[in-house]
Amino acid sequence: MQLSTKHLLGIKELSPEDITTILATAQQFKEVLQRPVKKVPSLRDVTIVNLFYENSTRTRISFELAEKRLGADTINFSASGSSVSKGETLLDTVNNILSMKVDMVVMRHSASGAPHFLSKHLEGIPIVNAGDGINEHPTQALLDAFSIQEKTGTLKDKKILLIGDIMHSRVALSNIYLLKKMGAQIMLSGPPTLIPKHITEAFDIRVEYNLTKALQWCDVANVLRIQLERQNQVLFSSLREYNLAYGVTQHKLKHINKEIIIMHPGPINRGVEIDSDVADSGQSIILQQVENGVAVRMAVLYLLAEKKSNN
């Protein structure tokens, strides 16, 4: 409706004004979610399909709740147990679903660029990327930004540290695009094997391989999940060694002289990238992130829903 783009393929395609509009609208939806009736009728004439070609708990439930809270009808599709196993192509599957009068597509796919491909072949159907391969996960970055803004008031000049598996993390890439656009400062920390040069050079981001020093620098630490399912080579020697060097532990946090905000996009590998006592501590906003996810996704769907044609 008012965004500069018809789809949410990635944060890369959004303008800073788009991001501000989404976050401001999410603020209003967050209030809606506190009401006795947590629902508005804005999208009650819209049908949305959630296409999940890859496993998900949080994102799928969060999108589905967001759609229902907006009054939309929803269909859930997961690749396992569908005709995908019989060899149906992505485009065929989507076209078949759309022929049943579906208005919007939310998609997660293990192939980077899958939603971009769809957007080139479908007319007038807004597509929301719920994570594509190792490319982007825009709604996660938006809800991270919303959560930071809620805690600190603004993103501008805030010092945000991304820790861990930058190479395989679509959350990291979306966060980097967003934080750059909104004027935050970014630092990366993690094993050199998981921090690709093309990212640090393309975005001109500082890297600090000593995690304690990096924690000392930041206001907010966003701890990324070690994506074992996407690693087909040995990039660090063992999970235990990873935890010792790059796991966020109480021990490391005691060495810095301030309280920082701890975030994690989930699912958590407890005892690997973050210890339980940190994840469950008062400075962790992991569950607030999940709560904010619904409001942020409501804002995205609300703003992208196609205008009703007048004929």
Add this chain to the structure above:
Amino acid sequence: MKTILNKEQLHLSIIRLAQHLVENLDDVSDVVFIGIQPRGVKVSDKIVERIKLLYPDRQIQYGILDITFYRDDVREEFHVASKTDIPFSVEGKKVILIDDVLYTGRTIRAALDALQDFGRPQKVELCVLIDRRFNRELPIQPDYFGKAIDTIASQKVKVQWDIEEVQLY
């Protein structure tokens, strides 16, 4: 351009509306005042301020309501959503909805829908500064109004808060 209410008349209308409201209310503690975002809040702020002067020792319950997500044209044109702040239950209360100009009645229809999501009020009444009597598209009438005017659809009524005048274009 024609002035419908000048600064002095606007002040008098606000005072009269506030007086009229409290006259009709037996017990202010059972009443909640709700201004409709964005422009109705300018009127409700002034009316509630006046009521507080009349009842300095009472707690006046006052909230603001944004109806963007409830509009029947929400998907036809873009509207920026504003803040809603109703930090109390409206269950069993008498609700006074306050807006600046009543015209087609569609905003009030949306507000009644939105209000339902905060509970079931015992009664809802409508208070507007200006009632444009013609061109109503829904069966909605004000219980209290500052001034009723007859206009045609091509005209526009605007409350200019910077110079405190109501103007007709």
